[in-house]
Amino acid sequence: MDAFDLDWGPATVEFYAARDNTAALFFDHNLRIPAGRARSTRFIGNRGRWLAKHLPPDCQPYVFLSDLQGDHSPQEISANLIAEASKPIEWLSLCDTLSRVRHGAEFFPIPSEEPWEVDALAISIPAKYADAACLLELRHLLIRLRDEYGMRVYDMRTAQEVDLRSVVRIDAGYLTFARNIMGSIKGEPMTFNVKA
Secondary structure, eight states: OGGSSSOOEEEEEEEEETTTEEEEHHHHHHHSSSSHHHHHHHHHHHHHHHTTTSSTOEEEEEEEEOOOOTTOOTTOOEEEEEOOSSOOOOOHHHHHHHHHOOOSSSEEOOOOOOOOOOEEEEEEEEEOOOEEEEEEEEHHHHHHHHHHHHOOEETTTTTTEEOOTTTOOOOOOHHHHHHHHHTTTEEEEEEEEEOO
């Protein structure tokens, strides 16, 4: 079974301009260490694969990758986490579990493709959904992923393992920075559901 054939829910891009049919994705990932670069490559590649099922036909996506680790990050940027499994993931079971949890957090699979890789789950929390209820539910979910699926969760901004005892927090960034990067592309955050 291809994990991408399952219904992982909607996907949000940081900006979408309907007039030009263009989408922009921002990633603030720690690229300073090899593990951070490896996780980022897998995260971005699989997010693109998942978004292809959501975006309108012929939509042109633009990817912006920074290594600012939260310093001057755009407010619209999603918080990205990666949950790496200690054993192969039963994708259907995990997708079913997550279908009851979707209150702001978005998910997509990161299947292993090389012998040295592990199956992983990407978790993206768009800033517009990062309220207290979403973050509380997210904390409970991360504990469940650890306990039931043997997953270790990493924050893509810091490349550090998430301490599940701490309060999950998503800091607002800087809207001006995002608009400056976009240049002539004008748009706003947009959530897409799977195309019929």
